[in-house]
Amino acid sequence: MARIIRWLGRINEGVALVAGLGLLACVALILAEILARRFGAPIGGTDEISGYVMAAVTSWGIGYALTERAHVRIDLLRVRGGPGFRAALDCLALLSLAGVALVTAWHGWNVLEKTLGTGARANTALETPLWIPQAIWWAGWSWFALSAVVLAAGALTLAAKGRFESVGDIAGTEAAT
Amino acid sequence: EELAVVGSWSGLPLHKQYETPFWTEDLPAATDGALTATLTTHDQMGIDGGDVYRMLGDGVFDVGMTVADYAVADSAALEALDVPLLAEDAATARAMVEAARPMVDDIYADVFNAKVLGIAPYPPQVVFCNGEITGLADLEGKKVRASGRMTAKLLEALGAEGVNVSFGEVPGALQRGVVDCAVTGAGSGYSAGWWEVSTHLLPLPLGGWDPVVTAINMDTWNALSETQQQQLETAVAEKLQQPAWDAAQDALENDIACLTGNGECPSGEARDMTLVEATAEDTETAREALVGEVLPDWAARAGDDWAQRWNDSVGQVVGVTIGG
Amino acid sequence: MIAFTAIGLLGLLALSIPVGIVLFLLGFGLDLFFSPFPLIRGLGQVVWSSSNSATLIAIPFFVLLGEILVRSGVAARTYEALNTWVSWLPGGLIHANIATSTLFSATSGSSVATAATVATVAMPQAERLGYDQRLFSGAIAAGGTLGILIPPSINLIVYGFLTESSIPQLFLAGLLPGLLMALAFMAATVILCAINPRLGGPRPHFGWGQRIASLADLLPILGLFVAIVGSIYAGWATPTEAAAIGVAIALLIAAQQKALNLAMLRDALRGAVRTSAMVMLVVIGAYVLNYVLTAAGVSRALQNMLEGLDISPLATLFVIIAIYIVLGFFIETLSLMVATIPIIVPIVVGLGYDKIWFGVLMIILVEMALITPPVGLNLYVVQSARKGRFTDVMVGCIPYALVMLGMVGLLIVAPWLALYLPSTF
Ligand code: NA
Ligand code: NA
Numbered sequence: 001m002a003r004i005i006r007w008l009g010r011i012n013e014g015v016a017l018v019a020g021l022g023l024l025a026c027v028a029l030i031l032a033e034i035l036a037r038r039f040g041a042p043i044g045g046t047d048e049i050s051g052y053v054m055a056a057v058t059s060w061g062i063g064y065a066l067t068e069r070a071h072v073r074i075d076l077l078r079v080r081g082g083p084g085f086r087a088a089l090d091c092l093a094l095l096s097l098a099g100v101a102l103v104t105a106w107h108g109w110n111v112l113e114k115t116l117g118t119g120a121r122a123n124t125a126l127e128t129p130l131w132i133p134q135a136i137w138w139a140g141w142s143w144f145a146l147s148a149v150v151l152a153a154g155a156l157t158l159a160a161k162g163r164f165e166s167v168g169d170i171a172g173t174e175a176a177t
Numbered sequence: 178e179e180l181a182v183v184g185s186w187s188g189l190p191l192h193k194q195y196e197t198p199f200w201t202e203d204l205p206a207a208t209d210g211a212l213t214a215t216l217t218t219h220d221q222m223g224i225d226g227g228d229v230y231r232m233l234g235d236g237v238f239d240v241g242m243t244v245a246d247y248a249v250a251d252s253a254a255l256e257a258l259d260v261p262l263l264a265e266d267a268a269t270a271r272a273m274v275e276a277a278r279p280m281v282d283d284i285y286a287d288v289f290n291a292k293v294l295g296i297a298p299y300p301p302q303v304v305f306c307n308g309e310i311t312g313l314a315d316l317e318g319k320k321v322r323a324s325g326r327m328t329a330k331l332l333e334a335l336g337a338e339g340v341n342v343s344f345g346e347v348p349g350a351l352q353r354g355v356v357d358c359a360v361t362g363a364g365s366g367y368s369a370g371w372w373e374v375s376t377h378l379l380p381l382p383l384g385g386w387d388p389v390v391t392a393i394n395m396d397t398w399n400a401l402s403e404t405q406q407q408q409l410e411t412a413v414a415e416k417l418q419q420p421a422w423d424a425a426q427d428a429l430e431n432d433i434a435c436l437t438g439n440g441e442c443p444s445g446e447a448r449d450m451t452l453v454e455a456t457a458e459d460t461e462t463a464r465e466a467l468v469g470e471v472l473p474d475w476a477a478r479a480g481d482d483w484a485q486r487w488n489d490s491v492g493q494v495v496g497v498t499i500g501g
Numbered sequence: 502m503i504a505f506t507a508i509g510l511l512g513l514l515a516l517s518i519p520v521g522i523v524l525f526l527l528g529f530g531l532d533l534f535f536s537p538f539p540l541i542r543g544l545g546q547v548v549w550s551s552s553n554s555a556t557l558i559a560i561p562f563f564v565l566l567g568e569i570l571v572r573s574g575v576a577a578r579t580y581e582a583l584n585t586w587v588s589w590l591p592g593g594l595i596h597a598n599i600a601t602s603t604l605f606s607a608t609s610g611s612s613v614a615t616a617a618t619v620a621t622v623a624m625p626q627a628e629r630l631g632y633d634q635r636l637f638s639g640a641i642a643a644g645g646t647l648g649i650l651i652p653p654s655i656n657l658i659v660y661g662f663l664t665e666s667s668i669p670q671l672f673l674a675g676l677l678p679g680l681l682m683a684l685a686f687m688a689a690t691v692i693l694c695a696i697n698p699r700l701g702g703p704r705p706h707f708g709w710g711q712r713i714a715s716l717a718d719l720l721p722i723l724g725l726f727v728a729i730v731g732s733i734y735a736g737w738a739t740p741t742e743a744a745a746i747g748v749a750i751a752l753l754i755a756a757q758q759k760a761l762n763l764a765m766l767r768d769a770l771r772g773a774v775r776t777s778a779m780v781m782l783v784v785i786g787a788y789v790l791n792y793v794l795t796a797a798g799v800s801r802a803l804q805n806m807l808e809g810l811d812i813s814p815l816a817t818l819f820v821i822i823a824i825y826i827v828l829g830f831f832i833e834t835l836s837l838m839v840a841t842i843p844i845i846v847p848i849v850v851g852l853g854y855d856k857i858w859f860g861v862l863m864i865i866l867v868e869m870a871l872i873t874p875p876v877g878l879n880l881y882v883v884q885s886a887r888k889g890r891f892t893d894v895m896v897g898c899i900p901y902a903l904v905m906l907g908m909v910g911l912l913i914v915a916p917w918l919a920l921y922l923p924s925t926f
Contacts, residue, residue, distance in 0.1 A: 013771065020770025023561050030745035034738050037340070037355070042320065047341040047555040050741075054558040055549065058785070061778030064771070070779045071519040072881040074874070076891060078517040089517050096518045100525045107545035114231060118251040118288055123227065125329035125339055127478075130250060137549060181538050181796070187843045215798060220663075221843045222795040223788050223836070224543070225550035237543040238796070342739060349669040353736025370667065 001154045005170055008150055009067045015143070016064040019057045026053040045126040052133035059140025063147045066097065069171070083164035090171035091159055094152040101145035108138045178405070180214045180397070181238040183229060185389050187218040190364065190428070191299060195421045196242060203416040208408045219243060227251075230392065234290035239397045241291070244299065245281070245390045246325045252288045253478040254280065256327050257487045259385040260472070261302075262463055263495045267426035270298060270386045276490040280483070281390065291392040295413040297421035300428050302328070302384025305366050305375040305450075306358040307351045313381065313459040322347055322359035328384045330474060334466035348374045360384040363432035364444075372448040378436050379453045380429075381463070391417065464497075472499045502535050502797065510831055514875045524786030524833075528793040536797045544789065551788035552781065555741060557835075559655045560780060562744035563611040563648075565773035566725075566751045567618035570605075572765045573755035575721050576622045579604065582715035585707035587687070591694035592701040594632060595640045596687050598623050602644025603683040606651040608725045610658070610744060612834075612871050613780055616645025616879045620886035627887075632702035634889055636693065639872075639897020642879040643905075644686060646868035649834075651679035653729055656867060658740050659835060660860045663842040667857075668740050669733065673922040674861045678912060682865070685904045693900060721754045780878060787836030804844045814852035815913075821845055822866065822909060829870025833878065837870060838863070861919040862912050869905045872898040 026049070033046040065071055078089050114120075115130045122128040151170055158166045184196045200214040219229050219241075226247035233241035249255045258277045264270035274296050285291045310316065317336035323329055329339040342350045342359070350356045352374040359371070360383050366372070391413055398406065434440035438447040476484035476499050484499045492498050509530060513523040532540040570576040580601045587596035602619050609615045620641045627637045649656040652672035661668035694701035707715075728750045732738040738746055755761040803824070810817055828837055842863075849859050871879040880894050887894075912918055 016771045016774040017767060019774045020565075020767075023558075023565060023770065023773065024748075026558065027562065027745045027748045030742050031749055034732075034742055034746070037320070038737065040318070040338075042338050042340055044339060044341070046742075050555040050558045051553045054555070054561070055553040057558075057561060057774060058552040058778060058781040061774040062782050065775050065778040065782070068775050070775050070885070071521065071782060072779060072878075072885075073517040073519050074514045074891070075517050077515050079890075092516060093518050093522075096522050096526060100522050100529075103529070103541075104525070104544060104548055107541065108548060109545070110235075110542070111231075111545040111549050114251075120250045121253070123247065123250045123326050124341070125326065125333065127326065133553070134549065137552070141548075179537075188847065217795050217798075218843070223551070223791050223839050224547060228543070228546040228550055231546055232543040235542040236538070237540055238538055348667040349733070350736075350739060352669070353734065355736050355739060374667075 001157055004150060005154050008147055012064040012067045012147065015060050019060050019064070022053050022057055026050055045124065045128075048122060048124055048126055048128065052128075052136075055133060055137045056140060059137045060143065063140070063144040066144065066147055066151065071097070083168075087155075087159045087164035087167040090167050091152070091155045094148060094155050094171050098145065098148035098152045101141065101148045105138070105141040105145045108141050112138045178212050178401070180212060180240050180393075182214045182216045182240040183222065183233075183238050183242065184216055184218040185242045185244065187220050189299070191297060191389060191421060192218060194424075195297065195417055199413075199417040204409070204412050207412040207416065208405065212405060212409060214240070230285070230289040230291060233392060233394055234288075236394050236396060238394075240294070240391065240393045242389055242391045244387045245296075246385070246387060248289070249326060252284050253475070254480070254483040255284050256475055256479065257483065257491065258296075258390075259325075259327070259388055260467070260491070261328050261331055261383055261385040262381065262460075262467055263497065264301075264382060264386060267298065267422060267429065269495070270301070270382075270388075270425070271422050272494045273491050274298070274386075274388050276494045277487075280486055280490065285390070285392050286395065289392065290395045292395055292398040294391045294393055294410060295418035296388045296390050297418050298425050299387035299389060300362040300364050300425065300432060301380075301382035301386050302360050303363050303366075304358055304360055304379040304381060304383050305351070305371050306377040306379065307354075307375040308357055308377070309451075310358075310377050310379065310453055312453060312456055313379065313463050316358065319357040320355070322350065322356045323384060324360075325384060327471060327475065328360065330471045331383065331463075331467060334470040335463065347371065351375050362387070363429060363436060367432055367435050367444065367448070372436055372450050376451055377453050378433070378450045379455060380433055381455050381460070468497055468499070472497070476500065502531065502799065505534065506531065506794075507831075511875070519782070520876060520881075521782030521784075521786040524783065524790045528786070528789040531790075531793045531797060536793065538796065540793050540796050543792065547789055547792050548785055551785050556655070556658060557781070557784070559610050559658070559741050559744040560614070561773050561777035562748050563609045563614040563655070564617065564776045564780075565769060566744070566747045567605070567609060567614045568769040568772045568776075569748070569751040569755050570722075571618055571621045572769050573751075573758050573760035575751075575754060575758065576601075576605075576618055578718040579722050580619075580622045580626075582718040584705070585712045585715045589704055589706050590687070590691055591698065591704065592636070592687075592690040593694075593704040594623070594626055594630065595637055595690050595694070595701060598637065598640040599644040599683060599686045599690070602641065603647055603651065603680070604719070604722055604726075606645075606647040606679065608722060608729055608747060609648045610653040610655040610740070612646045612648035612656075612868065613776070613878050613882055615648030616642055617776055617882045617886070619645060620883045624883075624887045627702075630702055633700050634887070635893045635897035636690070636700045636900070637702070637897065638883050638887060638894045639899070639901060640686065640690065642872050642877075642883045642894055642898050643868075643901030644683070645879050645883070646871045647679055647683060650675045650682065650861070650864050650868060652676060653733065653740055653743055654864070656834065656838060656864055657860060659838055660842065660863065663839065664846050664856055664860070666860065670857055670923040671860050672730075672733070672740070673926055674857050674919040675864060676922055677918050678861055678865070678908065681911075681918065682904065682908050685908065686901055689900050689904050721758075725750050725754065776882070783833045783876075783878065784835055787833040788839070791836050791839065804848075807845075807848055814854070817852060818849070818854070818913070821849065822862075825863070825866040826869065826873075829866060830873045831876050832870070833876055834867045834870050838867060855916065855920060857923055858912070858916050858919045862909060865905055865908055865912070869902050872902055
């Protein structure tokens with residue numbers, strides 16, 4: 001289990017790097033658009049593409065923030081309890097993350113399915129086939145759901161074995177307690 | 178029966194003057210309280226205009242009203258409801274919409290699992306420019322902010338460059354030359370202060386009339402009794418659609434008066450933009466671009482069957498034949 | 502339903518479930534128990550459309566910009582330079598926190614990004630020099646909120662978008678109140694630390710030679726400001742595009758400082774993705790909750806209540822301000838704005854108030870929301886840069902929140918503070 005979780009973290013580091021490079025590419029595209037506009041030949045569609053990049057960076061980044069324990073949690077109560085209490089809250093947090101991620105990924109599939117069904121294209125001159133950005137976005141949420149399920153399973157296993165401190169290592173809040 | 182209704186933009190007159198009284202007062206009155214409504218709008222819910230009919234089809238709410246153009250992502254055929262430039266007055270625009278209605282009914286039933294109750298107009302989408310223009314030909318080489326696929330294609334065909342700028346950023350973009358011209362409803366441009374940053378107004382409907390379609394989820398519709406269906410359909414036609422169309426022509430003239438100072442402005446202080454009269458030659462050029470390039474392009478997107486249906490209906494009204 | 506929301510929110514937050522997830526769960530619960538419609542079927546659409554946003558991409562851009570400034574040492578040198586100018590005041594380095602926040606605000610459109618940047622460079626100093634952590638970290642969280650009042654500003658872009666008002670005018674309107682509030686933060690710090698010196702820490706003194714020499718370290722940040730704001734006013738870029746220009750210039754600055762390398766870039770990119778994803782989960786959760794609340798009729802009830810009030814315009818304005826303060830405790834700021842602007846702004850304009858002026862007023866209330874628990878993003882980004890108790894940051898923010906309230910009052914008494922610049926230029 002521990003090895004799987006380590007792997008998950010490493011994969012997510014790679015994912016974050018790719019997402020970051022996507023951001024940089026978007027910066028470059030916007031700069032090109034600004035320059036091209038100054039010379040009277042706009043590329044067009046950068047706004048639209050920025051939106052797709054944002055959706056992709058967000059959905060894939062959420063999984064990275066998860067393995068980095070960056071999602072904000074209010075730990076006023078948590079820090080007052082003992083190791084068992086903390087581990088219980090950590091498991092609860094991961095279970096709720098996994099639950100919400102699964103529900104969202106499930107309903108996200110409806111969006112993509114409908115787009116595939118109608119062959120939807122963006123209401124712009126670019127006419128982007130919407131299934132492309134939506135597939136990337138949906139895959140990000142699914143990955144997030146998978147990551148959360150794996151972490152939750154890991155945390156529950158550790159908690160069942162009574163290794164409460166280790167639960168905190170994969171699920172605690174990032175700021176020291 | 179209480180219907181959950183999602184209206185069009187909450188800030189615009191169509192919602193405030195027509196939709197709100199209709200759903201809160203007229204409909205309950207017309208049905209002796211058998212049908213009532215809870216009303217909100219897509220912008221208040223924070224949902225995208227393009228999502229309204231998708232959600233309507235899924236039964237998230239019962240009735241949805243939004244600009245048909247927002248939904249063309251899911252159906253290229255639907256673009257045909259709002260072909261720009263062809264209707265210069267409300268009467269023509271209405272005739273076009275009525276001719277297109279059977280097509281729209283089919284599209285909504287097939288794509289959005291919804292039944293169309295009525296179609297009302299937003300004011301026509303006209304052209305604001307910062308800098309002198311004398312007619313449509315002067316748009317060539319200019320950077321123009323526009324929304325909607327067919328309008329963007331038309332601008333391209335006219336030699337202008339379509340630039341995507343959100344509504345709120347337009348005044349700044351006009352002032353500083355990010356764009357030279359921008360297309361929006363005359364009334365919205367007046368109330369958002371676009372007259373401060375633009376000098377010339379070309380009242381050609383380059384962005385079309387943005388018809389707003391009122392549609393009801395098909396399952397909700399089928400669950401209504403026949404009497405209720407009839408009452409609802411009649412009420413929408415008579416109390417929502419009709420008054421909105423009746424006011425459309427006056428609204429356009431008032432808005433132009435407000436922006437240019439030619440005539441009485443009932444909405445506030447009149448401004449002094451220069452009114453640019455499009456010449457017959459201008460209109461002809463634009464029509465050629467539309468008929469020669471933009472519409473055939475649409476026919477290729479939507480399919481020849483739809484082009485044929487358009488030719489036989491809307492085309493007859495305005496005397497245009499695609500591929501003819 | 503209101504009680505369910507409030508109790509659910511507090512309960513789930515207390516269980517230390519991630520804040521964004523709490524908002525989702527509340528949305529699900531309200532849908533299940535109070536909505537006659539299957540709102541959940543629209544979930545995917547709401548999540549897709551709220552993140553598919555060319556406006557919101559300014560958030561990762563500004564966070565990335567901050568990451569680059571931190572990792573290239575520019576942020577630290579800026580902090581040191583401002584330190585030589587302001588830290589002799591009672592409160593010491595706390596003034597450097599506020600001054601640095603103010604300066605970074607002029608290059609960042611996001612309060613979260615501003616606070617994250619300043620916290621990264623400043624928090625280690627507090628520990629090293631033995632400052633009282635409360636006021637020190639509170640000043641960063643509160644100073645960081647200036648990021649959305651001093652132009653550029655993502656929130657003003659959103660306000661301009663939703664109210665159909667001019668964004669450059671809004672930017673001009675935010676400038677004077679923003680600078681004034683920075684001064685008021687410093688004044689409040691001086692007063693507090695003069696009364697109780699233990700709230701501050703050492704007050705280093707620097708000679709004029711050092712101060713003059715330090716000015717060179719401010720050049721990169723000033724250059725960045727000129728590039729971002731200049732490109733907007735010169736008509737080269739829209740406010741959102743200016744954020745991308747900022748990232749490019751920051752990379753150039755890092756290269757010029759010989760701090761740009763692959764490892765640094767990799768870390769900066771990952772950091773930006775991490776912080777913005779963390780923020781975005783809360784933003785998306787807020788969209789989901791807002792969607793459910795509106796569909797269930799809460800917004801309509803609020804509007805009816807306000808319109809039904811039979812009181813003077815000023816009294817109505819006070820009611821509205823009170824509503825924002827209360828909602829600000831619980832609702833993330835962008836969604837707070839998205840949810841309320843379509844309801845509140847038409848009412849306010851109908852009362853005869855100026856739309857641009859109210860935009861600035863609302864931003865200050867939103868700044869307060871950023872530092873009020875339980876949903877106060879700036880508190881979290883500052884906390885994530887330090888060790889110690891979360892309550893320290895919360896308590897440290899209280900005096901600055903009071904300053905913000907004072908600023909709201911001042912704007913009501915003297916609207917020209919916001920309106921002078923837009924009407925002049
Ligand atoms: Na700023
Ligand atoms: Na708050």
